[in-house]
Amino acid sequence: MGRTSDAKERILDSAQSLIYARSYADVGVQEICEKAGVKKGSFYHFFPSKSDLTLAVLEQYWAQFQTHILNPAFNNDIPPLKRFARFQNLVFEFHKQSKVDTGKLCGCPYGNLASELSTQDDHIRLKVKHIFSEIILYFKNNLKQASEAGECDCVDIDTTSRALFAYIEGIVILAKTENDPNVLKELSPHFYNLIH
Amino acid sequence: MGRTSDAKERILDSAQSLIYARSYADVGVQEICEKAGVKKGSFYHFFPSKSDLTLAVLEQYWAQFQTHILNPAFNNDIPPLKRFARFQNLVFEFHKQSKVDTGKLCGCPYGNLASELSTQDDHIRLKVKHIFSEIILYFKNNLKQASEAGECDCVDIDTTSRALFAYIEGIVILAKTENDPNVLKELSPHFYNLIH
DNA sequence: CTTGACCTTGACTTATCGGTCAACTAACAT
DNA sequence: ATGTTAGTTGACCGATAAGTCAAGGTCAAG
Numbered sequence: 001m002g003r004t005s006d007a008k009e010r011i012l013d014s015a016q017s018l019i020y021a022r023s024y025a026d027v028g029v030q031e032i033c034e035k036a037g038v039k040k041g042s043f044y045h046f047f048p049s050k051s052d053l054t055l056a057v058l059e060q061y062w063a064q065f066q067t068h069i070l071n072p073a074f075n076n077d078i079p080p081l082k083r084f085a086r087f088q089n090l091v092f093e094f095h096k097q098s099k100v101d102t103g104k105l106c107g108c109p110y111g112n113l114a115s116e117l118s119t120q121d122d123h124i125r126l127k128v129k130h131i132f133s134e135i136i137l138y139f140k141n142n143l144k145q146a147s148e149a150g151e152c153d154c155v156d157i158d159t160t161s162r163a164l165f166a167y168i169e170g171i172v173i174l175a176k177t178e179n180d181p182n183v184l185k186e187l188s189p190h191f192y193n194l195i196h
Numbered sequence: 197m198g199r200t201s202d203a204k205e206r207i208l209d210s211a212q213s214l215i216y217a218r219s220y221a222d223v224g225v226q227e228i229c230e231k232a233g234v235k236k237g238s239f240y241h242f243f244p245s246k247s248d249l250t251l252a253v254l255e256q257y258w259a260q261f262q263t264h265i266l267n268p269a270f271n272n273d274i275p276p277l278k279r280f281a282r283f284q285n286l287v288f289e290f291h292k293q294s295k296v297d298t299g300k301l302c303g304c305p306y307g308n309l310a311s312e313l314s315t316q317d318d319h320i321r322l323k324v325k326h327i328f329s330e331i332i333l334y335f336k337n338n339l340k341q342a343s344e345a346g347e348c349d350c351v352d353i354d355t356t357s358r359a360l361f362a363y364i365e366g367i368v369i370l371a372k373t374e375n376d377p378n379v380l381k382e383l384s385p386h387f388y389n390l391i392h
Numbered sequence: 393c394t395t396g397a398c399c400t401t402g403a404c405t406t407a408t409c410g411g412t413c414a415a416c417t418a419a420c421a422t
Numbered sequence: 423a424t425g426t427t428a429g430t431t432g433a434c435c436g437a438t439a440a441g442t443c444a445a446g447g448t449c450a451a452g
Binding site for chain 2: 021022023024025026107112114115116128162169170177178179190195196
């Protein structure tokens with residue numbers, strides 16, 4: 001089997017934090033390698049291109065997002081509608097902490113890459129599109145449960161889930177532009193107005 | 197006065213369309229100059245840096261956005277609440293036409309730059325922040341008129357205006373990620389749920 | 393203890409990046 | 423007509439970009 005190595009993981013972690021804090025284009029392969037303590041040749045041993053690395057980064061984001069935010073938020077230990085509030089609160093705490101650590105509110109990891117690269121790299125656009133659809137699926141399932149529990153009477157669950165997601169995505173980009181996590185707290189309550 | 201030239205305008209127009217279609221980082225000064233039919237030396241005669249050029253591009257976006265979308269949309273020839281629908285429709289038509297022309301839905305010109313550069317260039321972030329506040333001001337004034345006309349009973353006009361803006365911003369980024377202008381049509385109706 | 397797969401290295405390529413500059417040219421005001 | 427000023431040019435800078443490659447090193451399994 002040859003030898004093993006954690007270089008791939010170190011590259012992924014470095015790329016994830018660097019690209020999130022800045023942007024895809026602003027972070028070079030070189031810098032990622034330096035932070036990971038790896039030479040560029042090793043980088044291209046693990047990833048065929050910077051674009052492919054970014055696809056892997058998106059997958060890592062997604063796994064962590066499920067583990068640390070989505071699954072805890074939408075766990076069925078509380079009534080469905082309250083889970084949305086818990087979700088928004090976890091997102092708020094994430095950005096608040098992120099700003100404490102780095103001094104900046106960096107926005108949505110997926111939305112950032114979609115904004116920057118959608119018109120240039122279809123693989124990345126489609127990957128983000130898929131992740132978005134998965135998040136919306138969480139919303140949809142939860143909304144259905146809320147409806148069945150009589151917590152709301154929602155006719156168009158599909159579209160409403162997408163509207164809820166769009167609203168949060170918009171809040172986060174406004175928060176990033178104002179570099180202020182309190183925007184999340186300010187605008188979160190209106191979330192429920194989108195549910196009839 | 198020395199000689200005159202429209203080179204500055206040509207540079208601005210080229211930069212505007214190129215950066216909107218792609219991204220700040222992906223478009224080089226060289227390419228902007230080539231499209232404008234100008235040498236790089238001339239570029240730096242008019243703009244001290246690429247970042248400053250982008251600030252000027254943002255101002256041009258803003259002037260055009262007011263002329264072609266905001267002012268027509270929020271003209272008081274129809275009841276206030278209907279003006280929001282007219283606004284959303286103009287935004288839809290813009291992205292629809294933009295996709296016909298270029299094959300891609302390019303998103304929000306301001307949001308794109310804010311997403312890409314907010315953590316790296318504070319001048320650009322603050323410029324976008326200011327433009328956002330101006331757009332929200334349109335919303336706010338219109339919401340006030342709607343409230344006074346008895347079309348809605350909105351208590352927190354400030355926050356609601358910001359929520360409305362965030363929602364639209366989110367819709368546009370979802371539409372960009374799916375590369376589909378119909379997302380705007382699909383999610384626009386829910387806009388009114390955000391108004392009590 | 394050798395084989396072979398896995399990993400690492402560093403030098404390299406080609407291209408482009410944002411930005412500078414001194415010399416030059418054209419047009420306007422007087 | 424001429425001086426002044428605005429605009430133009432092309433060569434140039436150091437830095438860095440993504441990506442390549444041949445060679446060598448290291449580990450685990452047989």
